[in-house]
Amino acid sequence: MNRRTTRLRIPLAATLALTAGLALAGCGPEDGGAQLEVAGAYMPRPVTQDMAGAFFVVKNTGGTADKLTSVTSDLSKDISIHRTVGNKMEQVKSLDVPANGELRLGRGGNHLMFMGLKNKPVEGDKVTIELHFATSDPIKVDVPVKATDYVPKK
Structure with missing residues (x-):
């Protein structure tokens, strides 16, 4: 050389x-990628050991959209994501988390369904779930179990 x-x-x-x-x-994140955080999580106390629902808000303060693709938890192996349009509920593979927006899961709307519970949580318990996204890292959330008729304040 x-x-x-x-x-x-x-x-x-x-x-x-x-x-x-x-x-x-x-x-x-400096590039405006998805920046996700979860707020307002709760699970109404299940009436039976057959199923439970969970609700929360995924906030995205980043400039890139993402998708909630799956959920895992020790409470149940069968956790599905549901979307509600009008009065019709349907299972979906994912829900969009818009850029600079939020994905809301709530009663009468989008929600998680836990089928075949391993145990029946009671009011005051916390259920740990892990949210999986298309591009962002998973997020672990401790979901407090509330009264069956609990409605969050707006």
Whole structure:
């Protein structure tokens, strides 16, 4: 290798390293990616051991939309995501979490259904769930069990 080739390789390597670093830095929340947090979670005390519902709000303060794709919990192996349109409830594979917006799960609307509970939680218990998203990291949430007729304040 001659001196001229060596002189060209050093600036080229530095330029490539700087470019790669800038590209990686652009992939985080500073780039407006999804920034998710969960608020207002609750589960009404189940009436039977057959099923339970859970409700909460996923807030996205980032500039990129995401999707809630699944939920896991020790309470049940069968947890499904439901969407309600009009008076019709249907199971869906995911729910959108809009950029700079929120996904609301509540009574009479979108919600989670826990089928075949391993135990029947009582008021005052907390049920740990893990929310899984299309692109964001999972979020663990401790969901307090409330009275069967609990309605959150607006």
